[in-house]
Amino acid sequence: MTKIKESIRYSDQRQIITPDDPVIPFIEGDGTGPDIWCAARIVLDAAVEKAYSGQKNIQWTEVLAGEKAFKQTGNWLPDDTLETIKTFRVAIKGPLTTPVGKGIRSINVALRQELDLYTCMRPVQYITGVPSPMQRPEDVDMIVFRENTEDVYMGLEWESGSAMATRIIEMVNTLGGRQIRAEAGIGIKPISPFGSRRLVKRAIEYALEHDKQSVTLVHKGNIMKFTEGAFRNWGYELAKEEFGDVTITEEALWKQYDGKAPEGKVIIKDRIADAMFQQILLRPAEYDVLATPNLNGDYLSDALAATVGGLGMAPGANIGDGYAVFEATHGTAPKYAGQDKVNPGSLILSGAMMLDYLGWQEAAELVRQSLVKTVEQKTVTYDLARQMEEATQVKCSEFAYAIAGNM
Numbered sequence: 001m002t003k004i005k006e007s008i009r010y011s012d013q014r015q016i017i018t019p020d021d022p023v024i025p026f027i028e029g030d031g032t033g034p035d036i037w038c039a040a041r042i043v044l045d046a047a048v049e050k051a052y053s054g055q056k057n058i059q060w061t062e063v064l065a066g067e068k069a070f071k072q073t074g075n076w077l078p079d080d081t082l083e084t085i086k087t088f089r090v091a092i093k094g095p096l097t098t099p100v101g102k103g104i105r106s107i108n109v110a111l112r113q114e115l116d117l118y119t120c121m122r123p124v125q126y127i128t129g130v131p132s133p134m135q136r137p138e139d140v141d142m143i144v145f146r147e148n149t150e151d152v153y154m155g156l157e158w159e160s161g162s163a164m165a166t167r168i169i170e171m172v173n174t175l176g177g178r179q180i181r182a183e184a185g186i187g188i189k190p191i192s193p194f195g196s197r198r199l200v201k202r203a204i205e206y207a208l209e210h211d212k213q214s215v216t217l218v219h220k221g222n223i224m225k226f227t228e229g230a231f232r233n234w235g236y237e238l239a240k241e242e243f244g245d246v247t248i249t250e251e252a253l254w255k256q257y258d259g260k261a262p263e264g265k266v267i268i269k270d271r272i273a274d275a276m277f278q279q280i281l282l283r284p285a286e287y288d289v290l291a292t293p294n295l296n297g298d299y300l301s302d303a304l305a306a307t308v309g310g311l312g313m314a315p316g317a318n319i320g321d322g323y324a325v326f327e328a329t330h331g332t333a334p335k336y337a338g339q340d341k342v343n344p345g346s347l348i349l350s351g352a353m354m355l356d357y358l359g360w361q362e363a364a365e366l367v368r369q370s371l372v373k374t375v376e377q378k379t380v381t382y383d384l385a386r387q388m389e390e391a392t393q394v395k396c397s398e399f400a401y402a403i404a405g406n407m
Contacts (some may be wrong), residue, residue: 008358009090014217014333018358021058025063025084026251029094031332031340034068037094038343039400043367044351045315046404051363061088065107066096078105080163091325094347094352095332108327109155112148117318117325118195120146121200123353129375130309135158139285140307145203146297147231148318150195157187168290191293193234200235202319203291204243207266212288215239215247218296231293232270238275239268273300278358312343312383315350316379317357326354340395345371346402355402370406376397377406 006019028034041060049058063081069075085091098106111117122144126137134140137383151200165186172180180186200217207215217236219230236272240245243266250269253259261267271279273296279287280303292300305314311330318325328347350369353362375384378391379402385393394402 007087014321015358016357021059022358023059023061023088025061025088025091027063027065027091027093028068029328029332030066030097031095031209031334031337033094033332035338035340035342035396036328036344036347038346039396041349042266042400043403045368046407047363048360050407051360054370055319056360063105072151077110080332085323085325086114089323090354090357091309092351093325093327094311095328095330097332101303109153111325114320115320115323115325116149117323118147118149119199119319120148120297121317121319122146122329123303123315124304124308126308129240130384132307132309134307137308140304142284142287142304142305143206143279143289144297144301145206145291146288146301147195147199147292147294150191151294151403154190157185160185167248187322189227191231192220194230196234200238201242201287204239204266206290206297208246212266213261213285214267214269215291216291218276218286218290218292218300219270220296228293235291236268246380275301277303279282280307310383312347313345314347315346317350317353323356324357340397342396343383344396344400366407370403373406374402384392
């Protein structure tokens with residue numbers, strides 16, 4: 001008798017309901033994507049089997065996007081892929097190609113916009129033994145909440161000399177009292193109260209659920225007052241209106257409590273984006289959760305990843321109110337495609353985030369603990385081996401089997 005494939009569901013309270021054998025769509029990705037996906041699957045399946053002794057398992061189903069999809073269907077992001085993810089709610093993906101300066105729009109951005117995955121979550125925490133340029137990388141333990149659907153990533157831009165760019169230039173020059181040079185390329189940066197408030201709400205909820213001390217709104221509001229400055233203001237308003245009993249502003253903290261946070265309160269503060277880059281290097285222990293507009297979050301999360309060893313070990317998730325897609329945060333590295341060489345750590349740790357999201361914390365912890373143990377044993381891929389003394393360099397797949405073996 002054929003078993004019915006069950007879908008993940010959500011309760012009225014937005015709580016996930018996961019069957020014992022959920023169907024999870026996966027996208028291999030381009031370039032090194034197939035290599036790292038194969039490794040991640042080895043680790044995730046081993047963790048689920050070890051944690052639940054066959055009582056739970058994942059039914060993987062492949063969906064197409066990127067170069068593989070284009071070769072087979074003529075479409076970079078087929079409708080069937082979106083419909084399958086909508087049906088089964090949660091998916092995982094490798095890196096996808098995005099041309100620079102020409103060609104197709106980002107498939108990653110299209111997925112986020114089509115599924116309204118408005119929260120990009122990027123946790124960054126040091127793993128003992130991973131080479132780092134920081135003197136005290138163990139102080140780095142932050143999670144970036146990056147707004148995923150607005151800002152310049154909406155792709156609202158027009159080429160130099162195009163009819164739309166010319167029309168906008170003429171309108172601004174005539175009505176705006178400002179002069180834009182003729183032949184300029186034009187981009188628009190929308191940031192809304194709706195998008196900002198729901199992102200900040202997610203960040204504060206996470207801080208409360210995980211006993212974090214602060215949420216920092218990161219913006220460039222000193223220059224872009226009505227977009228990024230507004231993001232900051234709307235964030236403070238949301239905190240006061242919906243979490244006033246459990247949050248306190250940094251200003252009130254110093255005025256009323258001499259800088260000592262009352263028990264049970266999350267501190268809401270803000271930092272200018274360029275200053276925040278300095279803070280993550282000099283005073284990382286002072287920051288827990290960062291809430292940012294889209295572009296700032298992209299820069300900051302990559303910079304933070306560098307402090308703990310690079311994007312090869314940096315997980316990420318794109319989450320909305322009904323769907324979630326977990327992903328490798330690095331690029332496709334096409335020159336290493338098919339060589340079974342690159343570090344699969346980013347996708348493996350993103351898979352651990354996915355297991356957490358499903359409510360399978362036991363399996364998620366197995367993944368993280370076993371990866372840490374493998375790195376401590378100095379059994380690592382080339383990117384880490386070349387920076388570590390007396391390391392054993394292994395292939396991408398061998399790294400995965402070593403992690404599974406450490407369970």
